[in-house]
Amino acid sequence: MTLPAYTEDLGHQIYAIDTGFERERFDAAYLVIDSGRAAFIDTGHNAAMPRLLETLAALGLSRDTVDWVIPTHVHLDHAGGAGRLMTHLPLARALIHPRGARHLIDPLALVEGARAVYGVDAVRQTYGTVEPIPAQRVVESHDGMEVLIGQRPLKLIDTPGHARHHHCLWDERSRGWFTGDTFGISYREFDTAAGPWMFPSTTPVQFDPQALRQSIHRLLLAEPQVLYPTHFSRVANVPRVAAQFLALLDQFVSGALAVRAECPTDRSERAKRLEVMVASALLASARQAGIALADAEVLALLQMDVTLNAQGINVWLSHGTARETDMTG
Structure with a gap:
């Protein structure tokens, strides 16, 4: 098996796919596998879709093995390509935070919000047409919900602070959280011999520091060994980065x-x-x-x-x- 150059095997049947958004090693989507079944956690934008599908094929999996597409939240660098990706995954359902589900079923308000922050031309050039997900293929998450990837459970918890429509996913096998933007950002260019560096993401428009601090403390209660932030890829030495954050x-x-x-x-x-x-x-x-x-x-x-x-x-x-x-x- 030869993986594409933009895909990294993180162990535990977890793969980080560099979506190519903005620059290399900036934005990741994750592919989680067990017993021949699969899920994507975050998708990047439309232009990332070929990379996600090519990684799936490189691992010897057909498109009908994907059961779930799970954006951590509906910001477009995490979920902008979810609708288009779903058109290529015939059996997949989209698992979305209840505060965000309607925005991926009808993306108009989501796109308008991005335009207000980035500008009309930038959104068009970066994200293209954000395609809706049919409502019948959407499942809304709830706090404490558990879904299976093959025989592998993933537990979702509600984690506001970066955005009110944010959930994180716990993977017991790797003892890691898929954190989206809740636990902030850690670019690999800043790694040192002492370990990674992590900082909060307070982007518009729902930053809430009290809620964010509570979400971080709740994530830490699981005593995670690793984090899987979208920006970018696996981070270890969790106590150190939590203190920085x-x-x-x-x-x-x-x-x-x-x-x-x-x-x-x-x-x-x-x-x-x-x-x-x-x-x-x-x-x-x-x-x-x-x-x-x-x-x-x-x-x-x-x-x-x-x-x-x-x-x-x-x-x-x-x-x-x-x-x-x-x-x-």
Whole structure:
């Protein structure tokens, strides 16, 4: 068996497929297999579909062996290609968080939301036509739900904080969580001899730091050995990355509240200061983690994350719900 160059065997019959979204090693879809049956967890965008299907074929599996397509949430870098992928998987059902299911059955509002953040042209060029999933092929998840891949159980729990339509999946065999964006982002370019580096994803529009902190603590109760974030691929040394994540989350919140106090009415100036705050916090955390890349290299790799994190934090501040108690666990 020869896997495509963009697919990595992570052991335990789990495969990370680089979707090619934005840049290499930025966005992953996962293929989980047991007893000749399969599931995709996250799909990337439409352009990723050939990679997903080619990996399936390389593993000697036909398209009718896929029982589930499971987006962790419905943001388009995770689920934008789910509808088109489903057209090639005759027996698959889509397992979607109940707050997100209607947006993949009828993607219009989802696409409009992406256009508001990224712009009409960028969404068209990046995602193409987001295809709907027929309602009869959609199953809504619920907290504590368990599904089988062959004889392999995957347990889903509700994990708001990054988005209210987010669930994570527990795989007992690898003792790992498929975390989508709930447990943040960890790019392999930042790995050091001490281990990986991880930071929160606070992108628009449903960032909620209290809910996010509670979701992280709930994930940690399982004592996971590994995480499978969408951005990007398997992460070990979970206690270390959890400490990094929670420290940065606290810094984002305290920094955001300070910026709001300085700019209570000037939203344009507040947006600029939030970007500076996020960039400074990330760079300081990277240095503390032992990352030796030059500042310019670190910030170049994080450019999109800085912008989107600042935007999401600004939305949270604008909702009027941001308060000092969000800094406590």
